[in-house]
Amino acid sequence: xxxxxxxxxxxxxxxxxxxxxxxxxxxxxxxxxxxxxxxxxxxxxxxxxxxxxxxxxxxxxxxxxxxxxxxxxxxxxxxxxxxxxxxxxxxxxxxxxxxxxxxxxxxxxxxx
Amino acid sequence: xxxxxxxxxxxxxxxxxxxxxxxxxxxxxxxxxxxxxxxxxxxxxxxxxxxxxxxxxxxxxxxxxxxxxxxxxxxxxxxxxxxxxxxxxxxxxxxxxxxxxxxxxxxxxxxxxxxxxxxxxxxxxxxxxxxxxxxxxxxxxxxxxxxxxx
Numbered sequence: 500x501x502x503x504x505x506x507x508x509x510x511x512x513x514x515x516x517x518x519x520x521x522x523x524x525x526x527x528x529x530x531x532x533x534x535x536x537x538x539x540x541x542x543x544x545x546x547x548x549x550x551x552x553x554x555x556x557x558x559x560x561x562x563x564x565x566x567x568x569x570x571x572x573x574x575x576x577x578x579x580x581x582x583x584x585x586x587x588x589x590x591x592x593x594x595x596x597x598x599x600x601x602x603x604x605x606x607x608x609x610x611x
Numbered sequence: 612x613x614x615x616x617x618x619x620x621x622x623x624x625x626x627x628x629x630x631x632x633x634x635x636x637x638x639x640x641x642x643x644x645x646x647x648x649x650x651x652x653x654x655x656x657x658x659x660x661x662x663x664x665x666x667x668x669x670x671x672x673x674x675x676x677x678x679x680x681x682x683x684x685x686x687x688x689x690x691x692x693x694x695x696x697x698x699x700x701x702x703x704x705x706x707x708x709x710x711x712x713x714x715x716x717x718x719x720x721x722x723x724x725x726x727x728x729x730x731x732x733x734x735x736x737x738x739x740x741x742x743x744x745x746x747x748x749x750x751x752x753x754x755x756x757x758x759x760x761x
Contacts, residue, residue, distance in 0.1 A: 518635075520664065522628045552635060552657065554664050555725055559718030566716060583653035590728045591721055592710065 500524040500550075502531050510542040510610055511535040512603075516549035519557030532564040532575075541573030542610045546603065548579030558593060565597065574598075578606040618644070618685040623678050624663075626671040634663045634681055638692075641683045645690065651752030654729035655690065661722045662694040662745040670696025670743055688751030689731075696742045703735045703743075 500517040513531050535543055543564070547553075553561070561577075568575035577599035580588070588594040600606035622637050624630035638659045642652040663679055671677040677697040684691045706723045714720060727733050732748035 518632060520628050520631055520660075521668070551632075552653075552660065554631070554657070554660050555721040556664065556668075556719070558721060562716055562718050582650065583657065586650060586654065587657060587725065590725065592715060596715060 500527065502527055504531055504534075506540075507544075507607055509540065510544050510607055511538075511540045512544045512546055514546045514549065518551055519553045519560055521554070521556030521560065524557065525560050525563075528560045528564060529567070532567050536567065536571045536573070541568070541571060543568055543573065543575045544603070544606050544610075545575070545577050546579050547577055547581070547584060550581070550584065553584055553587060555591075558587070558591060561597070562593070574610060576600065576606055576609065578603050618683075620683040620685075622681045622683075624667075624681070626667045626673050626675070626677045626679060628664065628667060628673075630679075631660050631663055631667075635660055637681070638683075641685065641690065645685065645688060645751070647752040651749070655692075655747075655749050655752075658726045658729040658747055658749075659692050659694065661726050662692075662747060665722055666694050666696035666698075666743070666745070669701060670698035672698065690749055692747045694745045694747070695738060697740065698742050700737050700741060700743050 500515060500519050503514045505512050532543060565575040577597050580599045588597060600609065620641055622634065624633060635656050638656040639652060642655055659681065663681060666679040667673060671679065680695045682693040703723055706720060710721065710724055726747060730747045731750050734746040736744040736746065738744055
């Protein structure tokens with residue numbers, strides 16, 4: 500997994516590429532979320548457009564990011580979720596927790 | 612009586628999580644031969660990856676020198692997949708249950724639930740060698756729509 504961070508207004512966008520499957524991915528993702536929080540950012544949008552698949556450990560990584568932002572009084576949302584990942588979020592009922600969007604513009608507007 | 616044709620494919624990978632991408636690629640390739648729809652193919656692959664990740668992480672405990680074997684058998688448009696590790700075995704039953712509302716934000720504990728949800732059958736078997744075998748079964752699924760992604 501690779502993460503690139505960019506800022507659009509007051510939203511931190513994390514562009515994730517590859518697979519989210521645990522191991523070193525956990526540290527990298529948590530680091531990116533903690534870095535946003537430490538910088539006073541409270542809006543994180545995770546762009547999953549480059550992610551082919553996620554396993555249950557990867558879901559745990561997203562949950563940890565969501566929980567960290569929630570505890571910090573912020574929001575954590577997803578964009579460009581593939582049908583395969585959407586199916587996984589639905590079956591695990593995480594689709595009721597994560598707000599997800601098809602397009603980045605729409606996702607960014609949702610933070611307003 | 613002529614037995615139905617069966618195809619068998621076997622893949623053996625080291626106990627490193629990065630090889631899950633190879634497991635995914637092979638699973639997708641196997642399903643391509645079955646002409647399933649994209650959802651069914653993705654669900655099978657997700658279940659196989661869960662089993663292989665468990666075998667690598669919890670079965671073999673990421674030990675160098677230990678392998679995970681993934682064996683596909685195709686027959687009658689369906690597939691049976693066996694995932695074997697070389698660990699010391701574990702009791703899957705505490706993890707084999709429905710998810711509750713309290714489980715929603717827990718970081719772990721969804722793997723077996725995901726496998727069971729996406730497959731028609733799942734079995735756990737202790738191997739004489741000491742490892743665990745997970746057997747996943749999925750019957751023939753919907754076929755690819757004409758002009759759709761396959």
